[in-house]
Amino acid sequence: MPESLALPNDFEWGFATAAYQIEGAVKEGGRGPSIWDTYCHLEPSRTNGANGDVACDHYHRYDEDFDLLTKYGAKAYRFSLSWSRIIPLGGRLDPVNEEGIEFYSKLIDALLRRGITPWVTLYHWDLPQALHDRYGGWLNVEEVQLDFERYARLCFERFGDRVQNWITINEPWIQAIYGYATGSNAPGRSSINKHSTEGNTATEPWLAGKAQIMSHARAVAVYSRDFRPSQKGQIGISLNGDYYEPWDSNEPRDKEAAERRMEFHIGWFANPIFLKKDYPESMKKQLGERLPALTPADFAILNAGETDFYGMNYYTSQFARHLDGPVPETDYLGAIHEHQENKDGSPVGEESGLAWLRSCPDMFRKHLARVYGLYGKPIYITENGCPCPGEENMTCEEAVNDPFRIRYFDSHLDSISKAITQDGVVVKGYFAWALLDNLEWSDGYGPRFGVTFTDYTTLKRTPKKSALVLKDMFAARQRVKVAA
Ligand code: GBH
Numbered sequence: 313m314p315e316s317l318a319l320p321n322d323f324e325w326g327f328a329t330a331a332y333q334i335e336g337a338v339k340e341g342g343r344g345p346s347i348w349d350t351y352c353h354l355e356p357s358r359t360n361g362a363n364g365d366v367a368c369d370h371y372h373r374y375d376e377d378f379d380l381l382t383k384y385g386a387k388a389y390r391f392s393l394s395w396s397r398i399i400p401l402g403g404r405l406d407p408v409n410e411e412g413i414e415f416y417s418k419l420i421d422a423l424l425r426r427g428i429t430p431w432v433t434l435y436h437w438d439l440p441q442a443l444h445d446r447y448g449g450w451l452n453v454e455e456v457q458l459d460f461e462r463y464a465r466l467c468f469e470r471f472g473d474r475v476q477n478w479i480t481i482n483e484p485w486i487q488a489i490y491g492y493a494t495g496s497n498a499p500g501r502s503s504i505n506k507h508s509t510e511g512n513t514a515t516e517p518w519l520a521g522k523a524q525i526m527s528h529a530r531a532v533a534v535y536s537r538d539f540r541p542s543q544k545g546q547i548g549i550s551l552n553g554d555y556y557e558p559w560d561s562n563e564p565r566d567k568e569a570a571e572r573r574m575e576f577h578i579g580w581f582a583n584p585i586f587l588k589k590d591y592p593e594s595m596k597k598q599l600g601e602r603l604p605a606l607t608p609a610d611f612a613i614l615n616a617g618e619t620d621f622y623g624m625n626y627y628t629s630q631f632a633r634h635l636d637g638p639v640p641e642t643d644y645l646g647a648i649h650e651h652q653e654n655k656d657g658s659p660v661g662e663e664s665g666l667a668w669l670r671s672c673p674d675m676f677r678k679h680l681a682r683v684y685g686l687y688g689k690p691i692y693i694t695e696n697g698c699p700c701p702g703e704e705n706m707t708c709e710e711a712v713n714d715p716f717r718i719r720y721f722d723s724h725l726d727s728i729s730k731a732i733t734q735d736g737v738v739v740k741g742y743f744a745w746a747l748l749d750n751l752e753w754s755d756g757y758g759p760r761f762g763v764t765f766t767d768y769t770t771l772k773r774t775p776k777k778s779a780l781v782l783k784d785m786f787a788a789r790q791r792v793k794v795a796a
Contacts, residue, residue, distance in 0.1 A: 316793070316795075317789075317793055318729040318792040318793075319729055322740075323742070324692065325386065325387055325388065325744075325786050326390065326743055328391070329391050329746055329748065329750065330392045331394040331397075332394065332436070332437070332751065333367060333436075333751045334747075334748060335394065336371050337366075337369070340371065341411045341415055342397070342411045343412060344396035344399075344401055344409075344441065344442060345396060345440075346395070346396045346440055346441055346498075347438065347439045347441055347449065348364060350444075351497070352364060354500070358500060359753070360755070360756040361756065362756030362757055363751075364751050368749075369771050376773065377747065377773070378422050378423060384775070385783030386428060388743070390432075390479070390694060392434070393432060395439065395463055396441070397416075398466065399463055399466070401442040401443075402442050402459055402463070403443060403462075404458055404461075406442070417471065421474070429477065432467070433550065434481065437498065437753075438498075451492070451516055453526060456523050456527060464530070464531035465534050468539045472539050472543045476544065476545030478545060480547065480548075482694075483625060484521060484525070485580065485581070487520060488517040488518075488524065489517050491517075491520060492519075495508040496754055504642050515602050518603045518604055524581070526610060528619075529616075532547055532617035533613055535547045535617065536616065548622060548689075548692065550624070551623065552625040552626075552695075553679075554626075554628050555672070555676065556570035556630055557675065559633035561655075563634070566634050568634065569635070572632075575595060582687050586688070588615055591603060591606070598647060619689065622687055622689045624679075624693050624694060625696070627669050628668065630652060631651040631653065633648060635647045635649060652670060664700065665700050666755075666759055669698050671719075676727040676728075677731050681731060691739045692741040692743070693728065693742040695743060695745040696721075696724055696744060697721075697761050698720050699759045700715075703760045704758045712774055713776075714776045715777075721778060721785065725786075729794075744763060747762065763775070763779035764776060764779055
Protein backbone atom coordinates (compact mmCIF):
# COMPACT_ATOMS: atom_id res chain seq x y z
CA MET A 313 0.00 0.00 0.00
CA PRO A 314 1.28 3.49 -0.76
CA GLU A 315 2.11 5.65 2.20
CA SER A 316 0.84 9.13 2.78
CA LEU A 317 1.35 11.72 5.46
CA ALA A 318 -1.26 12.22 8.17
CA LEU A 319 -1.34 15.88 7.23
CA PRO A 320 0.06 17.22 3.96
CA ASN A 321 3.09 19.48 4.15
CA ASP A 322 1.25 22.39 2.62
CA PHE A 323 -1.51 22.15 5.26
CA GLU A 324 -2.49 25.71 6.12
CA TRP A 325 -2.90 26.56 9.79
CA GLY A 326 -3.16 29.46 12.14
CA PHE A 327 -5.54 31.37 14.35
CA ALA A 328 -8.76 33.29 13.77
CA THR A 329 -10.51 36.42 15.04
CA ALA A 330 -13.32 38.78 14.00
CA ALA A 331 -13.30 42.57 13.79
CA TYR A 332 -15.95 43.54 16.32
CA GLN A 333 -14.71 41.01 18.85
CA ILE A 334 -11.18 42.43 19.03
CA GLU A 335 -10.68 45.80 17.33
CA GLY A 336 -12.29 48.39 19.60
CA ALA A 337 -11.68 51.97 18.35
CA VAL A 338 -15.28 52.01 17.16
CA LYS A 339 -15.35 55.77 16.67
CA GLU A 340 -11.84 56.17 15.29
CA GLY A 341 -10.53 56.38 11.77
CA GLY A 342 -13.87 57.41 10.28
CA ARG A 343 -15.65 54.13 11.11
CA GLY A 344 -19.44 54.19 10.97
CA PRO A 345 -21.56 52.29 13.50
CA SER A 346 -22.66 48.70 12.89
CA ILE A 347 -25.68 46.81 14.19
CA TRP A 348 -23.45 45.40 16.95
CA ASP A 349 -22.57 48.87 18.27
CA THR A 350 -26.27 49.58 18.53
CA TYR A 351 -27.12 46.19 20.04
CA CYS A 352 -24.41 46.43 22.71
CA HIS A 353 -25.65 49.83 23.82
CA LEU A 354 -29.33 48.97 24.18
CA GLU A 355 -30.96 49.72 27.52
CA PRO A 356 -31.56 47.46 29.35
CA SER A 357 -28.46 45.62 28.21
CA ARG A 358 -28.84 42.43 26.23
CA THR A 359 -25.10 41.68 26.40
CA ASN A 360 -24.46 41.59 30.16
CA GLY A 361 -23.39 45.21 29.89
CA ALA A 362 -20.56 44.35 27.51
CA ASN A 363 -19.71 46.18 24.30
CA GLY A 364 -16.93 46.31 21.72
CA ASP A 365 -15.95 49.95 22.28
CA VAL A 366 -12.45 48.92 23.39
CA ALA A 367 -12.52 45.10 23.19
CA CYS A 368 -8.86 43.95 22.89
CA ASP A 369 -7.84 47.31 21.40
CA HIS A 370 -6.40 45.36 18.50
CA TYR A 371 -6.86 48.49 16.33
CA HIS A 372 -3.87 50.00 18.14
CA ARG A 373 -2.06 46.80 19.06
CA TYR A 374 -2.08 44.69 15.92
CA ASP A 375 1.70 44.71 15.63
CA GLU A 376 2.03 43.22 19.10
CA ASP A 377 -0.67 40.66 18.24
CA PHE A 378 1.06 39.65 15.03
CA ASP A 379 4.30 39.17 16.96
CA LEU A 380 2.34 36.58 18.92
CA LEU A 381 1.40 34.83 15.67
CA THR A 382 5.08 34.65 14.80
CA LYS A 383 5.92 33.34 18.23
CA TYR A 384 3.23 30.66 17.91
CA GLY A 385 4.57 29.58 14.51
CA ALA A 386 1.35 30.33 12.62
CA LYS A 387 1.46 30.13 8.84
CA ALA A 388 -1.84 31.95 8.35
CA TYR A 389 -4.22 34.30 10.14
CA ARG A 390 -7.96 34.65 9.61
CA PHE A 391 -9.55 38.00 10.47
CA SER A 392 -12.58 39.98 9.35
CA LEU A 393 -13.00 43.45 7.94
CA SER A 394 -15.43 45.88 9.47
CA TRP A 395 -17.66 46.91 6.54
CA SER A 396 -18.50 50.22 8.23
CA ARG A 397 -14.82 51.08 8.63
CA ILE A 398 -14.46 50.83 4.87
CA ILE A 399 -17.83 52.24 3.80
CA PRO A 400 -19.22 53.99 6.91
CA LEU A 401 -22.79 54.11 5.56
CA GLY A 402 -22.42 50.77 3.80
CA GLY A 403 -24.27 51.45 0.55
CA ARG A 404 -23.11 51.17 -3.05
CA LEU A 405 -23.42 54.92 -3.63
CA ASP A 406 -21.97 55.89 -0.25
CA PRO A 407 -18.45 57.31 0.15
CA VAL A 408 -15.42 55.10 0.76
CA ASN A 409 -13.44 55.82 3.92
CA GLU A 410 -9.83 55.86 2.76
CA GLU A 411 -8.64 55.80 6.36
CA GLY A 412 -10.37 52.46 6.85
CA ILE A 413 -8.80 51.06 3.68
CA GLU A 414 -5.44 52.33 4.90
CA PHE A 415 -5.86 50.61 8.28
CA TYR A 416 -6.52 47.19 6.74
CA SER A 417 -3.85 47.74 4.14
CA LYS A 418 -1.25 48.31 6.86
CA LEU A 419 -2.55 45.31 8.75
CA ILE A 420 -2.21 43.07 5.70
CA ASP A 421 1.31 44.35 5.07
CA ALA A 422 2.21 43.72 8.70
CA LEU A 423 1.20 40.07 8.25
CA LEU A 424 3.04 39.65 4.95
CA ARG A 425 6.20 41.16 6.44
CA ARG A 426 6.11 38.36 8.98
CA GLY A 427 5.50 35.73 6.32
CA ILE A 428 1.95 35.08 7.54
CA THR A 429 -0.78 34.47 4.95
CA PRO A 430 -3.86 36.66 5.39
CA TRP A 431 -7.31 35.01 5.24
CA VAL A 432 -9.91 37.73 5.02
CA THR A 433 -13.57 37.41 6.01
CA LEU A 434 -15.66 40.19 4.50
CA TYR A 435 -18.56 39.88 6.90
CA HIS A 436 -18.62 38.60 10.47
CA TRP A 437 -22.06 39.84 11.64
CA ASP A 438 -21.35 43.59 11.78
CA LEU A 439 -23.72 45.10 9.21
CA PRO A 440 -23.43 48.88 8.82
CA GLN A 441 -26.20 50.33 10.97
CA ALA A 442 -27.08 52.75 8.16
CA LEU A 443 -28.18 49.86 5.92
CA HIS A 444 -30.40 48.50 8.67
CA ASP A 445 -31.96 51.95 9.10
CA ARG A 446 -32.21 52.66 5.37
CA TYR A 447 -34.01 49.54 4.18
CA GLY A 448 -34.03 46.87 6.89
CA GLY A 449 -30.55 45.45 6.25
CA TRP A 450 -30.60 41.68 5.71
CA LEU A 451 -34.40 41.72 5.42
CA ASN A 452 -34.20 43.55 2.10
CA VAL A 453 -32.95 40.79 -0.18
CA GLU A 454 -32.73 42.87 -3.36
CA GLU A 455 -30.98 45.91 -1.90
CA VAL A 456 -28.47 44.34 0.44
CA GLN A 457 -27.00 41.97 -2.14
CA LEU A 458 -26.13 44.92 -4.38
CA ASP A 459 -24.50 46.80 -1.51
CA PHE A 460 -22.56 43.70 -0.47
CA GLU A 461 -21.40 43.19 -4.04
CA ARG A 462 -19.97 46.69 -4.21
CA TYR A 463 -18.28 46.27 -0.81
CA ALA A 464 -16.76 42.97 -1.91
CA ARG A 465 -15.56 44.40 -5.21
CA LEU A 466 -13.91 47.30 -3.41
CA CYS A 467 -12.06 44.88 -1.11
CA PHE A 468 -10.88 42.74 -4.04
CA GLU A 469 -9.68 45.90 -5.82
CA ARG A 470 -7.83 47.36 -2.87
CA PHE A 471 -6.50 44.27 -1.10
CA GLY A 472 -6.60 41.53 -3.73
CA ASP A 473 -3.06 42.23 -4.89
CA ARG A 474 -1.94 40.88 -1.49
CA VAL A 475 -4.87 38.76 -0.31
CA GLN A 476 -5.54 35.45 -2.03
CA ASN A 477 -7.91 33.83 0.45
CA TRP A 478 -11.39 35.25 0.86
CA ILE A 479 -14.35 34.23 2.98
CA THR A 480 -17.52 36.11 2.10
CA ILE A 481 -19.73 35.59 5.14
CA ASN A 482 -19.20 34.00 8.53
CA GLU A 483 -22.00 31.71 9.70
CA PRO A 484 -25.02 33.02 7.83
CA TRP A 485 -27.12 30.65 9.97
CA ILE A 486 -26.20 32.51 13.15
CA GLN A 487 -26.77 35.90 11.52
CA ALA A 488 -30.21 34.82 10.30
CA ILE A 489 -31.42 32.82 13.32
CA TYR A 490 -29.84 34.69 16.22
CA GLY A 491 -30.39 38.05 14.55
CA TYR A 492 -33.98 37.52 13.38
CA ALA A 493 -35.47 34.41 15.07
CA THR A 494 -34.28 34.34 18.69
CA GLY A 495 -33.08 37.93 18.83
CA SER A 496 -30.03 36.98 20.87
CA ASN A 497 -27.60 38.64 18.43
CA ALA A 498 -27.79 41.97 16.59
CA PRO A 499 -30.08 43.33 15.32
CA GLY A 500 -32.03 41.46 18.00
CA ARG A 501 -35.33 41.01 16.16
CA SER A 502 -37.72 38.30 17.31
CA SER A 503 -41.34 37.58 18.11
CA ILE A 504 -40.46 34.99 20.77
CA ASN A 505 -37.95 37.02 22.83
CA LYS A 506 -39.28 39.17 25.65
CA HIS A 507 -36.55 41.76 25.06
CA SER A 508 -37.42 42.21 21.40
CA THR A 509 -39.96 44.85 20.49
CA GLU A 510 -39.84 44.13 16.74
CA GLY A 511 -39.50 41.14 14.50
CA ASN A 512 -41.28 38.07 13.14
CA THR A 513 -39.59 34.78 13.93
CA ALA A 514 -41.84 32.92 11.48
CA THR A 515 -40.70 34.87 8.42
CA GLU A 516 -37.67 37.13 8.89
CA PRO A 517 -34.87 34.56 9.37
CA TRP A 518 -35.68 32.97 6.02
CA LEU A 519 -35.40 36.32 4.27
CA ALA A 520 -32.10 37.05 6.00
CA GLY A 521 -30.90 33.65 4.83
CA LYS A 522 -31.74 34.28 1.20
CA ALA A 523 -30.17 37.75 1.37
CA GLN A 524 -26.90 36.22 2.54
CA ILE A 525 -26.97 33.42 -0.05
CA MET A 526 -27.41 35.98 -2.82
CA SER A 527 -24.82 38.35 -1.36
CA HIS A 528 -22.33 35.51 -1.31
CA ALA A 529 -23.28 34.53 -4.86
CA ARG A 530 -22.79 38.05 -6.16
CA ALA A 531 -19.39 38.43 -4.51
CA VAL A 532 -18.29 35.08 -5.94
CA ALA A 533 -19.57 36.00 -9.41
CA VAL A 534 -17.60 39.26 -9.34
CA TYR A 535 -14.49 37.52 -8.05
CA SER A 536 -14.77 34.76 -10.66
CA ARG A 537 -15.22 37.15 -13.57
CA ASP A 538 -13.03 40.11 -12.66
CA PHE A 539 -10.43 39.06 -10.10
CA ARG A 540 -9.64 35.35 -9.82
CA PRO A 541 -8.07 35.16 -13.30
CA SER A 542 -5.48 37.83 -12.46
CA GLN A 543 -5.21 37.60 -8.66
CA LYS A 544 -5.25 33.79 -8.65
CA GLY A 545 -6.87 33.53 -5.25
CA GLN A 546 -9.72 31.47 -3.84
CA ILE A 547 -13.06 32.33 -2.27
CA GLY A 548 -15.35 30.45 0.09
CA ILE A 549 -17.91 30.85 2.86
CA SER A 550 -17.76 29.73 6.51
CA LEU A 551 -20.75 27.68 7.61
CA ASN A 552 -21.42 26.61 11.17
CA GLY A 553 -23.38 23.49 12.04
CA ASP A 554 -22.99 20.73 14.57
CA TYR A 555 -23.04 17.03 13.70
CA TYR A 556 -26.20 15.25 14.89
CA GLU A 557 -26.78 11.64 15.74
CA PRO A 558 -30.21 10.16 16.50
CA TRP A 559 -31.24 10.38 20.15
CA ASP A 560 -32.57 6.84 19.83
CA SER A 561 -30.48 4.97 17.27
CA ASN A 562 -33.24 2.37 16.83
CA GLU A 563 -35.85 4.98 15.97
CA PRO A 564 -36.04 5.78 12.24
CA ARG A 565 -37.82 9.05 13.00
CA ASP A 566 -34.83 10.17 15.10
CA LYS A 567 -32.47 9.27 12.28
CA GLU A 568 -34.53 11.43 9.98
CA ALA A 569 -34.58 14.15 12.62
CA ALA A 570 -30.76 14.18 12.79
CA GLU A 571 -30.44 14.47 9.05
CA ARG A 572 -33.18 17.10 8.84
CA ARG A 573 -31.48 19.17 11.54
CA MET A 574 -28.28 19.25 9.49
CA GLU A 575 -30.24 20.25 6.39
CA PHE A 576 -31.76 23.17 8.31
CA HIS A 577 -28.28 24.13 9.55
CA ILE A 578 -26.13 23.57 6.49
CA GLY A 579 -28.15 22.48 3.45
CA TRP A 580 -30.08 25.77 3.64
CA PHE A 581 -26.92 27.52 2.40
CA ALA A 582 -24.83 24.72 0.95
CA ASN A 583 -27.46 23.42 -1.49
CA PRO A 584 -27.73 26.68 -3.42
CA ILE A 585 -24.09 27.71 -3.00
CA PHE A 586 -22.21 24.48 -3.66
CA LEU A 587 -24.74 22.37 -5.56
CA LYS A 588 -26.57 25.25 -7.31
CA LYS A 589 -29.72 23.49 -6.20
CA ASP A 590 -32.84 24.56 -4.37
CA TYR A 591 -33.15 24.51 -0.57
CA PRO A 592 -33.49 21.04 0.98
CA GLU A 593 -36.91 19.43 0.51
CA SER A 594 -37.34 19.18 4.29
CA MET A 595 -37.18 22.97 4.58
CA LYS A 596 -39.54 23.60 1.69
CA LYS A 597 -42.03 21.14 3.16
CA GLN A 598 -41.99 22.60 6.67
CA LEU A 599 -41.73 26.29 5.79
CA GLY A 600 -43.82 26.50 2.63
CA GLU A 601 -44.42 30.04 1.43
CA ARG A 602 -42.40 31.47 4.29
CA LEU A 603 -39.20 30.30 2.63
CA PRO A 604 -38.48 32.90 -0.07
CA ALA A 605 -38.08 31.11 -3.39
CA LEU A 606 -34.84 30.97 -5.32
CA THR A 607 -35.89 32.09 -8.80
CA PRO A 608 -34.31 31.39 -12.20
CA ALA A 609 -32.81 34.89 -12.02
CA ASP A 610 -31.24 33.99 -8.66
CA PHE A 611 -29.81 30.79 -10.10
CA ALA A 612 -28.30 32.74 -12.97
CA ILE A 613 -26.31 34.68 -10.35
CA LEU A 614 -25.47 31.54 -8.38
CA ASN A 615 -24.26 29.91 -11.59
CA ALA A 616 -22.12 32.88 -12.59
CA GLY A 617 -19.33 31.94 -10.21
CA GLU A 618 -17.67 29.05 -8.44
CA THR A 619 -17.13 28.83 -4.69
CA ASP A 620 -13.68 27.30 -4.23
CA PHE A 621 -13.86 25.89 -0.72
CA TYR A 622 -16.12 25.02 2.19
CA GLY A 623 -15.15 26.91 5.35
CA MET A 624 -16.22 24.84 8.33
CA ASN A 625 -16.70 26.32 11.78
CA TYR A 626 -16.98 23.32 14.07
CA TYR A 627 -17.27 23.30 17.85
CA THR A 628 -19.57 20.52 19.03
CA SER A 629 -22.17 17.86 18.24
CA GLN A 630 -25.60 16.90 19.56
CA PHE A 631 -28.34 14.28 19.50
CA ALA A 632 -31.59 14.92 17.63
CA ARG A 633 -34.98 13.58 18.67
CA HIS A 634 -38.00 13.90 16.43
CA LEU A 635 -40.80 16.17 17.55
CA ASP A 636 -44.30 14.72 17.72
CA GLY A 637 -47.34 16.78 16.86
CA PRO A 638 -47.76 20.11 15.11
CA VAL A 639 -44.66 22.16 14.31
CA PRO A 640 -44.90 25.77 15.49
CA GLU A 641 -44.40 28.48 12.84
CA THR A 642 -41.51 29.82 14.88
CA ASP A 643 -39.55 26.55 14.64
CA TYR A 644 -36.17 26.93 12.95
CA LEU A 645 -34.50 23.65 13.94
CA GLY A 646 -36.48 21.36 11.64
CA ALA A 647 -39.01 19.95 14.11
CA ILE A 648 -36.54 18.27 16.43
CA HIS A 649 -35.39 18.45 20.03
CA GLU A 650 -31.68 18.84 20.70
CA HIS A 651 -30.03 16.79 23.43
CA GLN A 652 -26.55 16.38 24.85
CA GLU A 653 -27.31 12.86 26.02
CA ASN A 654 -28.80 10.05 24.00
CA LYS A 655 -31.64 7.75 25.05
CA ASP A 656 -29.24 5.56 27.03
CA GLY A 657 -27.95 8.56 28.94
CA SER A 658 -24.55 8.61 27.24
CA PRO A 659 -23.20 12.15 26.96
CA VAL A 660 -22.24 13.41 23.52
CA GLY A 661 -18.85 14.49 24.83
CA GLU A 662 -16.83 15.98 27.64
CA GLU A 663 -18.01 19.30 29.12
CA SER A 664 -16.06 22.47 28.36
CA GLY A 665 -16.39 25.89 29.97
CA LEU A 666 -19.68 26.54 28.14
CA ALA A 667 -22.85 24.49 28.44
CA TRP A 668 -23.47 24.32 24.68
CA LEU A 669 -19.96 23.12 23.85
CA ARG A 670 -18.91 19.55 24.50
CA SER A 671 -15.80 18.03 23.00
CA CYS A 672 -16.91 15.55 20.30
CA PRO A 673 -13.94 14.69 18.08
CA ASP A 674 -15.39 11.41 16.76
CA MET A 675 -18.50 13.12 15.52
CA PHE A 676 -16.27 15.79 13.99
CA ARG A 677 -14.73 13.10 11.81
CA LYS A 678 -18.21 11.96 10.71
CA HIS A 679 -19.16 15.58 10.07
CA LEU A 680 -16.16 16.05 7.79
CA ALA A 681 -17.04 12.95 5.80
CA ARG A 682 -20.70 13.95 5.50
CA VAL A 683 -19.96 17.50 4.36
CA TYR A 684 -17.30 16.42 1.88
CA GLY A 685 -19.51 13.64 0.57
CA LEU A 686 -22.42 15.99 -0.03
CA TYR A 687 -20.71 19.12 -1.32
CA GLY A 688 -17.40 17.80 -2.68
CA LYS A 689 -15.30 20.91 -2.09
CA PRO A 690 -11.98 21.15 -0.24
CA ILE A 691 -12.66 21.94 3.41
CA TYR A 692 -10.82 24.47 5.53
CA ILE A 693 -11.65 24.41 9.22
CA THR A 694 -12.09 28.14 9.70
CA GLU A 695 -12.91 27.89 13.44
CA ASN A 696 -12.44 25.27 16.14
CA GLY A 697 -11.77 25.79 19.84
CA CYS A 698 -13.24 25.97 23.33
CA PRO A 699 -13.05 27.56 26.76
CA CYS A 700 -11.70 25.25 29.49
CA PRO A 701 -13.97 24.18 32.35
CA GLY A 702 -13.94 26.91 34.99
CA GLU A 703 -11.77 29.25 32.93
CA GLU A 704 -14.20 32.17 33.25
CA ASN A 705 -13.32 32.53 36.91
CA MET A 706 -9.58 31.93 36.66
CA THR A 707 -6.75 34.37 37.16
CA CYS A 708 -4.26 34.79 34.34
CA GLU A 709 -1.78 32.53 36.13
CA GLU A 710 -4.39 29.79 36.33
CA ALA A 711 -5.80 30.24 32.83
CA VAL A 712 -2.49 29.94 30.99
CA ASN A 713 -2.34 26.34 32.13
CA ASP A 714 -4.96 24.93 29.77
CA PRO A 715 -4.62 21.17 29.30
CA PHE A 716 -8.31 20.83 28.40
CA ARG A 717 -7.82 23.10 25.38
CA ILE A 718 -4.65 21.27 24.38
CA ARG A 719 -6.50 17.96 24.45
CA TYR A 720 -9.40 19.46 22.52
CA PHE A 721 -7.06 20.65 19.75
CA ASP A 722 -5.11 17.41 19.72
CA SER A 723 -8.17 15.17 19.46
CA HIS A 724 -9.75 17.32 16.77
CA LEU A 725 -6.52 17.30 14.74
CA ASP A 726 -6.53 13.53 15.04
CA SER A 727 -10.02 13.46 13.58
CA ILE A 728 -8.84 15.60 10.66
CA SER A 729 -5.89 13.29 10.06
CA LYS A 730 -8.16 10.24 10.06
CA ALA A 731 -10.70 11.93 7.80
CA ILE A 732 -7.93 12.66 5.32
CA THR A 733 -6.03 9.37 5.41
CA GLN A 734 -8.86 6.90 6.06
CA ASP A 735 -12.03 8.54 4.75
CA GLY A 736 -10.61 10.31 1.71
CA VAL A 737 -11.83 13.73 2.80
CA VAL A 738 -9.95 16.74 1.43
CA VAL A 739 -9.14 19.06 4.34
CA LYS A 740 -6.59 21.74 3.53
CA GLY A 741 -6.32 23.93 6.57
CA TYR A 742 -7.20 24.68 10.17
CA PHE A 743 -7.72 27.86 12.17
CA ALA A 744 -7.98 27.68 15.93
CA TRP A 745 -10.53 30.01 17.48
CA ALA A 746 -9.24 32.32 18.78
CA LEU A 747 -5.91 34.13 18.78
CA LEU A 748 -7.00 36.16 21.83
CA ASP A 749 -9.69 36.03 24.48
CA ASN A 750 -12.22 38.49 23.11
CA LEU A 751 -15.80 39.76 23.17
CA GLU A 752 -17.94 36.62 23.04
CA TRP A 753 -20.86 38.55 21.56
CA SER A 754 -23.93 38.61 23.85
CA ASP A 755 -22.07 36.51 26.43
CA GLY A 756 -19.71 39.45 26.92
CA TYR A 757 -16.16 39.05 28.19
CA GLY A 758 -16.86 35.99 30.36
CA PRO A 759 -16.12 32.99 28.10
CA ARG A 760 -12.46 32.76 27.09
CA PHE A 761 -11.81 31.04 23.76
CA GLY A 762 -8.33 32.50 23.26
CA VAL A 763 -4.96 30.79 23.15
CA THR A 764 -3.80 34.11 24.56
CA PHE A 765 -5.11 35.45 27.86
CA THR A 766 -6.42 39.01 27.60
CA ASP A 767 -6.48 41.09 30.75
CA TYR A 768 -9.37 43.44 30.00
CA THR A 769 -8.18 46.06 32.52
CA THR A 770 -4.58 46.43 31.38
CA LEU A 771 -5.07 44.86 27.92
CA LYS A 772 -1.94 42.84 28.55
CA ARG A 773 -1.70 39.64 26.50
CA THR A 774 -0.26 36.45 27.98
CA PRO A 775 0.19 33.28 25.91
CA LYS A 776 -1.53 30.19 27.28
CA LYS A 777 0.27 26.86 26.97
CA SER A 778 -2.02 25.79 24.11
CA ALA A 779 -0.74 28.67 21.98
CA LEU A 780 2.76 27.26 21.94
CA VAL A 781 2.03 23.57 21.35
CA LEU A 782 -0.04 23.77 18.16
CA LYS A 783 3.07 24.22 16.05
CA ASP A 784 4.47 20.93 17.32
CA MET A 785 1.13 19.19 16.92
CA PHE A 786 1.13 20.09 13.22
CA ALA A 787 4.80 19.27 12.72
CA ALA A 788 4.34 15.84 14.31
CA ARG A 789 1.41 15.00 12.06
CA GLN A 790 3.29 16.21 9.01
CA ARG A 791 6.13 13.77 9.76
CA VAL A 792 3.99 10.70 10.42
CA LYS A 793 3.60 8.43 7.42
CA VAL A 794 0.50 6.26 7.33
CA ALA A 795 -0.63 3.56 4.94
CA ALA A 796 -3.30 4.86 2.63
C1 GBH B 1 -18.66 31.21 16.36
O1 GBH B 1 -20.03 31.05 16.51
C2 GBH B 1 -18.40 32.61 15.91
O2 GBH B 1 -18.09 32.67 14.53
C3 GBH B 1 -17.37 33.32 16.72
O3 GBH B 1 -17.43 34.68 16.43
C4 GBH B 1 -17.56 32.98 18.18
O4 GBH B 1 -16.74 33.74 19.02
C5 GBH B 1 -17.27 31.53 18.35
O5 GBH B 1 -18.08 30.76 17.51
C6 GBH B 1 -17.43 30.99 19.76
O6 GBH B 1 -18.77 30.99 20.14
O7 GBH B 1 -26.72 27.69 23.77
O8 GBH B 1 -27.81 29.82 23.69
O9 GBH B 1 -25.71 29.61 24.82
C7 GBH B 1 -20.46 29.81 16.94
C8 GBH B 1 -21.94 29.85 17.05
C9 GBH B 1 -23.15 30.66 18.93
C10 GBH B 1 -23.10 28.34 18.41
C11 GBH B 1 -23.64 30.33 20.34
C12 GBH B 1 -23.59 28.02 19.78
C13 GBH B 1 -24.83 28.67 21.67
C14 GBH B 1 -25.77 29.62 22.26
N1 GBH B 1 -22.37 29.57 18.40
N2 GBH B 1 -24.38 29.09 20.34
S1 GBH B 1 -26.56 29.14 23.74
